[in-house]
Amino acid sequence: MSTPFYVSPQQAMADRAEYARKGIARGRSLVVLQYADGIVFVGENPSRALHKFSEIYDRIGFAAAGKYNEYENLRIGGVRYADLRGYTYDREDVTARGLANVYAQTLGTIFSSNAEKPYEVELVVAEVGARPEGDQIYRLPHDGSIVDEHGSVAVGGNAEQISSFLDQRHRDGMTLAEALKLAVQALSRDTNGTEREIPAERLEVAVLDRTRPQERKFKRIVGRQLARLLEADGDAATPTDTPSDTEE
Amino acid sequence: MEANPRSTGRLPAAFLTPGSSSFMDFLGDHAPEMLPGRRVMPPVKGVIEAPHGTTIVAAAFPGGVVLAGDRRATMGNMIAQRDIEKVFPADEYSAVGIAGTAGLAVEMVRLFQLELEHFEKVEGAQLSLEGKANRLSTMIRSNLGMAMQGLAVVPLFAGWDVDREKGRIFSYDVTGGRSEEQGYAATGSGSIFARGSMKKLYRDDLTEQQTTTLVVQALYDAADDDSATGGPDVARRIYPIVTVITEEGFRRLTEAESSELARSILERRLEQPDGPRAALL
Numbered sequence: 001m002s003t004p005f006y007v008s009p010q011q012a013m014a015d016r017a018e019y020a021r022k023g024i025a026r027g028r029s030l031v032v033l034q035y036a037d038g039i040v041f042v043g044e045n046p047s048r049a050l051h052k053f054s055e056i057y058d059r060i061g062f063a064a065a066g067k068y069n070e071y072e073n074l075r076i077g078g079v080r081y082a083d084l085r086g087y088t089y090d091r092e093d094v095t096a097r098g099l100a101n102v103y104a105q106t107l108g109t110i111f112s113s114n115a116e117k118p119y120e121v122e123l124v125v126a127e128v129g130a131r132p133e134g135d136q137i138y139r140l141p142h143d144g145s146i147v148d149e150h151g152s153v154a155v156g157g158n159a160e161q162i163s164s165f166l167d168q169r170h171r172d173g174m175t176l177a178e179a180l181k182l183a184v185q186a187l188s189r190d191t192n193g194t195e196r197e198i199p200a201e202r203l204e205v206a207v208l209d210r211t212r213p214q215e216r217k218f219k220r221i222v223g224r225q226l227a228r229l230l231e232a233d234g235d236a237a238t239p240t241d242t243p244s245d246t247e248e
Numbered sequence: 249m250e251a252n253p254r255s256t257g258r259l260p261a262a263f264l265t266p267g268s269s270s271f272m273d274f275l276g277d278h279a280p281e282m283l284p285g286r287r288v289m290p291p292v293k294g295v296i297e298a299p300h301g302t303t304i305v306a307a308a309f310p311g312g313v314v315l316a317g318d319r320r321a322t323m324g325n326m327i328a329q330r331d332i333e334k335v336f337p338a339d340e341y342s343a344v345g346i347a348g349t350a351g352l353a354v355e356m357v358r359l360f361q362l363e364l365e366h367f368e369k370v371e372g373a374q375l376s377l378e379g380k381a382n383r384l385s386t387m388i389r390s391n392l393g394m395a396m397q398g399l400a401v402v403p404l405f406a407g408w409d410v411d412r413e414k415g416r417i418f419s420y421d422v423t424g425g426r427s428e429e430q431g432y433a434a435t436g437s438g439s440i441f442a443r444g445s446m447k448k449l450y451r452d453d454l455t456e457q458q459t460t461t462l463v464v465q466a467l468y469d470a471a472d473d474d475s476a477t478g479g480p481d482v483a484r485r486i487y488p489i490v491t492v493i494t495e496e497g498f499r500r501l502t503e504a505e506s507s508e509l510a511r512s513i514l515e516r517r518l519e520q521p522d523g524p525r526a527a528l529l
Binding site: 055056077078084214 | 264271361366372
């Protein structure tokens with residue numbers, strides 16, 4: 001019988017982290033930004049059916065970079081968690097903080113368990129408040145930690161560079177069109193510093209809009225409305241709820 | 249792992265298992281005690297006294313459908329509640345109005361709303377209107393045990409069919425039997441009178457405004473002849489709930505709109521207590 005090699009716990013964890021990070025870096029980056037009326041999710045996604053962003057509950061949205069089957073699993077788990085909690089108690093008792101906690105516990109347990117391979121995902125859970133001060137954005141890396149973010153956050157392959165780009169330029173109270181433009185600018189920058197064009201049809205955009213009259217604040221921005229926002233001058237405030245641009 | 253939504257541990261395995269997009273299926277697997285149909289009722293002699301909701305009416309018009317209900321709940325011969333709400337949005341394009349045991353009905357509506365929302369979030373697309381109507385059927389059927397003890401829930405379901413581009417109405421019986429109604433429908437204790445009223449007034453080319461008037465007239469006639477149905481309560485400013493579902497989605501008439509509607513009808517009834525007359529031939 002062969003003797004197994006000794007691997008120090010530090011080394012084992014470092015290897016697992018490396019594995020997860022590499023998986024995440026293979027995917028395209030996405031960004032989540034606060035703007036005056038809510039929170040906007042922007043990412044490059046050639047698929048119109050496989051979404052990176054989705055609705056979890058009334059005021060809570062979800063974004064993920066990394067391996068599709070793993071984050072889709074976590075997304076559905078989150079929807080089940082939120083719906084069950086809202087049904088048990090009340091709709092108000094479902095919070096992004098609670099959900100982020102559950103995700104962190106889940107990712108953390110999987111990360112440090114030798115029986116499972118680490119998830120190659122990085123999540124963002126965001127909740128839009130009644131006022132901008134109430135907005136919450138949590139970033140959840142692969143290892144089960146939680147980072148409470150403000151203003152803007154980027155996850156995925158090129159996240160560090162995009163984050164610092166956004167940090168310098170993002171300010172409170174931007175309009176949706178301004179925030180969207182900034183996000184697209186940030187995503188267009190490649191690792192080597194060159195810029196490339198991302199056509200509107202490759203963009204996936206969604207908002208949590210606090211001005212929506214419905215209880216469910218999540219809305220995808222597609223088609224003409226997206227084109228209009230991308231063309232709009234930075235300071236032209238465009239309402240997100242024009243009746244002619246309902247979802248597909 | 250212990251399956252407990254109240255704790256903040258990691259997600260239990262059931263939450264991460266790929267499976268059905270139905271919230272009811274998930275509850276059935278994971279927390280069956282929370283499903284209304286799974287409760288074991290002790291055998292009771294006689295009828296259980298609990299508040300009952302009364303009359304719901306619906307009528308379709310070329311651009312959509314109207315669903316409305318009176319505001320009374322009764323318990324035996326007593327008025328249990330004067331301002332109960334029995335018409336609810338089910339999702340953006342449909343609504344459900346419930347006659348029968350109020351407590352069970354409200355729970356059923358909550359679960360039904362969640363069922364539709366859950367499917368929409370998981371699948372990224374809405375159920376078809378038929379699909380929604382069938383889900384409601386299943387829920388009523390699971391309440392059959394209670395219904396046989398006198399705690400029936402009999403809803404009326406109305407919605408805008410996005411594919412066929414028209415408003416549709418579905419009625420149910422206590423066993424979950426579902427049938428699509430043409431034009432208009434009513435359920436609850438005052439439904440006989442409401443249906444009679446609509447039979448004489450309904451035309452299939454009514455406008456939205458005329459249809460809302462029609463259903464409030466029908467509720468007035470139901471309240472006129474059925475003691476369990478409440479008419480417009482001018483003193484307390486309690487008026488029927490009227491909802492409209494069109495291509496634009498669900499809309500509930502505001503307090504001001506429904507009060508104006510009910511008052512205008514009341515005014516005419518002061519001169520003509522039996523309401524508008526239909527032609528003899």
